[in-house]
Amino acid sequence: MPIIVVEVMPKAEILDPQGKAVAGALARLGAASSNAAQFSAVRIGKRFELTVDGAVDDAVLAEVREIAEDMLANTVIEDVVSITVAE
């Protein structure tokens, strides 16, 4: 059955403390191994996999777009960054 992947990220202007914590941990670990890559920021969002009964057509995609904006993302603080069909 086809899977529609919806990706949601916090808006750029919103502080992401969970991401900041990971970025801090990466910097601390990176300091130990001198040739490690530097990561200036980490942001953490959500990835939804919706399994669809039946075929994916434009109507289903439009409905998923609506669901994504209304239910999956809190559009006050989050953006829907992508909606793609897998499989």
Added chain:
Amino acid sequence: MPIIVVEVMPKAEILDPQGKAVAGALARLGAASSNAAQFSAVRIGKRFELTVDGAVDDAVLAEVREIAEDMLANTVIEDVVSITVAE
């Protein structure tokens, strides 16, 4: 600056109560509008955006793969499903 996107999903055999709740809500809302698409399952994972200082080469990608397996995903219950470079 280049952004590396790491996507983590709960393993297929692990129960995802958050996803089950969303699937239940979608089914309830779908019952109201008769021509709505049916979603048989919803699973919710994480999407990390790592902003890299400098260029992305094979060494950086290898390091991100290691970080993803060791730190970003809890590999007992989660899988790293994709690592891609954006921008």
